[in-house]
Amino acid sequence: MDRAWGWLLPVAFAGGGLALGAVFSGTWLGLGLLGLAAAYSAAHAWLWGRTLRKVGEEIRALASGESGRVWVPAPLRSLGVALEELGESRQHQLAQLQSEQLRLGALLDNVAAGIVVVDPQGRVVLANRALIEFFGLQPPLEGNLLPEVARNAQAQEAIDLALSQGRPETRQLSLPGGRQLEVQAVPICREGQGQGVVALFYDLTRIRRLERMRKDFVANVSHELRTPLTAIKGCAETLADGALQDPQATARFVGIIDDHAGRLTRLLDDLLNLVRLESEQLEVHKESCRVRSLVEACLSAVSQAAAAKRLRVEVEIAPELAALFDRRLVEQALINLLDNAVKYTAEGGWVRVWSGDPGRVPAPAEGAERVEILPGQAGARRVALVVADSGIGIPATELRRVFERFYCVDRGRSRALGGTGLGLSIVRHVFEVHGEQLWVSSALGQGTTFGFTLQTAP
Secondary structure, three states: HHHHHHHHHHHHHHHHHHHHHHHHHHHHHHHHHHHHHHHHHHHHHHHHHHHHHHHHHHHHHHHOOOOOOOOOOHHHHHHHHHHHHHHHHHHHHHHHHHHHHHHHHHHHOOOEEEEEEEEEOOOOEEEEEHHHHHHHOOOOOOOOEEEHOOOOOOHHHHHHHHHHHHOOOOEEEEOOOOEEEEEEEEEEEEEOOEEEEEEEEEEEEEHHHHHHHHHHHHHHHHHHHHHHHHHHHHHHHHHHOOOOHHHHHHHHHHHHHHHHHHHHHHHHHHHHHHHHHOOOOOOOOOOEEEEEHHHHHHHHHHHHHHHHHEEEEEEEEEEEEEEEHHHHHHHHHHHHHHHHHHOOOOOOOOOEEEEEOHOOOOOOOOOOOOEEEOOOOOOEEEEEEEEEEEEOOOOHHEEEEEEEHOOOOOHHHHHOOOOOHHHHHHHHHHHHHHOOOEEEEOOOOOOOEEEEEEEEOH
16 A cells, blocks of 8 residues: 555544544544544554665665665565666676776786885875785785885885875885885875875896896906907007017017917807807707717817827717707807816816716715706706816806806916806806706816706607
8 A cells, every 4th residue: 555545544534433423422432433543543653664664674785785685565666676776786886896806906916016005194005916025025014004014215205205295206226135126106196186106116126137247248348358459459569669570579479469369259259159049039959969979079179179188088978879959059068068178177187078867967076066057847858968077176156156157266267278258158058048957066176077968869
């Protein structure tokens, strides 16, 4: 029944009762009917109040998202339908909002830059995974002041200035462990009012390291070029000043020029090889090759120097052993290893090249330390190729650094022997592009062993 007509009924009852009372002069009857109408009206009001309270509870459940449907009495069915449609629309909007939040969270967590948003009071509103990793923080960060979670004076200064002055600020940060960051704090404004700051933290560690390597590389190349060029220029000037008239002096100065010109040639060749190996366009052409024939070809390149020092050279590799590799690149690396072995082994010593199981390569001497330079790849069957010598050895503290460009344990000795400081860098890059393992083991005064793996041919 419609609510308005429901309230009209008890009134009609009351009027009818009074009319009947007047007609029959029955006062008690009129009063009784009036009381009946009042009772009916009170009961009707109580029932409607209870119904409306129930409807209110249903609407609150709908608003909180606990329910998608609303119960209403039959007279209010049209209202119930409208409320149910409103509830379905609201749940759909909530689902969309949650989906957008999840998408935004996934996007922020996969951004390489650290991101933090703070409100006008400096409290963290949002922070992504990269920021947490940069500063080694423990989530959640929301609700905390930035200095409480990331204690860095430069970052706090940039954010404070962006908050107070309303303009972007940039600072450079140095974190423990050597990480280098740049923070850019940008104010968030709405209708001319500051709403907080969003700060972006960029990791510049790799860029700074590459810049330092570039500067070191230029300095080392300049130094290595200057020494032979100075010697060549000095000899040429001496000859031009009259030494050409002295046959003995001429022969000596021409010999010096030839030696240093050869050193320049080797340096430039190594530089070009290193640049080619480090180029992303380098293509590795693997093919099945006999390992022993490769070793014998490389030994021929150092045979004269080995014979001059009366070194005993031994090869222990099965003639049928075959592996998959780029012959041109591996040959270049192996020649560098053999050349070092011959250079740094005293007269009457030995150089040995052999193959074996990668997991069973012994150290050259008791107490020698082994350092893994490249981890290699798992999967295919591999064989180890080892170049060992009885030379001067390498201090344990220098084992890893000898593969750096231009690094020499004894620069004076290396220069005297004609080294460029790039040979082992080339070796490392060759086996890195092959995805192979590389290691070195040495004890000072007791020899050195260089080992690498090759994928065996089927």
